[in-house]
Amino acid sequence: MRSMRFLIMNGAGNRFAVFDARSQPSFVISEEKVKVICKPGSAVMGEKGADQLIIIRDPKSSGADAFMEIWNQQGFEVDACGNATRCAGWLFMRDNDVDSMVLETNAGLLLCADASSAASKNQVAVDMGPPKLDWAQIPLKEPMHTHHVDVKLGPIDNPVLHNPGAVNMGNPHCVFFVEDFEQAKPDKVGPMIEYHPLFPEQVNVGFAKVEAKDKIRLKVWERGVGMTLACGTGACAAVVAAVRQKRTERKVEVEVDGGTLFIEWRESDDHVIMTGPVELESEGTI
Structure with missing residues (x-):
């Protein structure tokens, strides 16, 4: 052997x-x-x-x-x-x-x-490289804009989570922006969204709290894994989704449970640079 x-x-x-x-x-x-x-x-x-x-x-x-x-x-x-x-x-x-x-x-x-x-x-x-943002590149089951996708959790008139951004960074991501992780319940919501019918290849689910224009606190439910201490593509996806929803600048410090990643979505060539x-x-x- x-x-x-x-x-x-x-x-x-x-x-x-x-x-x-x-x-x-x-x-x-x-x-x-x-x-x-x-x-x-x-x-x-x-x-x-x-x-x-x-x-x-x-x-x-x-x-x-x-x-x-x-x-x-x-x-x-x-x-x-x-x-x-x-x-x-x-x-x-x-x-x-x-x-x-x-x-x-x-x-x-x-x-x-x-x-x-x-x-x-x-x-x-x-x-x-550049993020993939077209609905067919994520991929989604049906055509729609990906800066906000039609996924809601909770009462129709007052959902707890809604309007996540969808981004493909070599794998599919759905990013919710939250005010409170305890209320968002990533460990409970993550597996529900991972297998949501809108995502035919399953999806990684991010829960991002914007703390400043240049700082995000992030938790990720990773498809096939569960809650993880860090997700590099998830950090990239969170920044891309945040910029598209005008929540942050293009250079962002992303704090995950396992450490800190630095993400820049360059305007010059559309590439995402991850350092950690x-x-x-x-x-x-x-």
């Missing part, structure tokens, strides 16, 4: 089981094995478990340095994960002593760059 490099990493608390399969191109993993590894209390990941399982492979495209597969706790593959992108990018840059790299995912090519400073170690910036921390918890072979 061959061994493989295995790492446990997190990005702002978003935790990953990382398999480096660049030396073993035939490596595959089953849905059931993903569930076993990611489950809290597993022999591999310990009490906390993993939000996602990541497999790093050789690139498929000539313009990329590495390819990243992303599997969620339920054992199915997803196209994008911002925090995992930072982790994989940091790992490649450390291994190869470079300050930038291009990571390939099912959502496209993502440029990663070292953004560390004397005050903030292990910071990585990722160009997440990476932590290597352990490294060895499996």
Whole structure:
């Protein structure tokens, strides 16, 4: 039996089981094995478990340095994960002593760059590209404007949550703007919206509290995972949705339960830049 490099990493608390399969191109993993590894209390990941399982492979495209597969706790593959992108990018840059790299995912090519400073170690910036905002790109079940989508919870004449923004950042997001997390109940509402019939591919559900024009407090119910300490694409989606609803500026500090992410939706080229921390918890072979 061959061994493989295995790492446990997190990005702002978003935790990953990382398999480096660049030396073993035939490596595959089953849905059931993903569930076993990611489950809290597993022999591999310990009490906390993993939000996602990541497999790093050789690139498929000539313009990329590495390819990243992303599997969620339920054992199915997803196209994008911002925090995992930072982790994989940091790992490649450390291994190869470079300050930038291009990571390939099912959502496209993502440029990663070292953004560390004397005050903030292990910071990585990722160009997440432009957000997808057309209803068919989210995707939604039927045509509608996506700066507000027709989803309401509570009494028709006085809904508790309503008019979320819809954004695709490599995966679909629905972002509600709230005044009070206790009243919004993200852990109860999240699974209801994840499977809402308007979203045929399910949806990540964000609950964003705007604290200032340049600051958001965010909680995310991640499809296939549940409540998570951080969601990089969710932070990007929250800022895009907030700008479209004229709630914030284009440069925003996003505080999540696991840390802080800095998001800029550039007006010059429409790209979203996400900067945040990476932590290597352990490294060895499996």
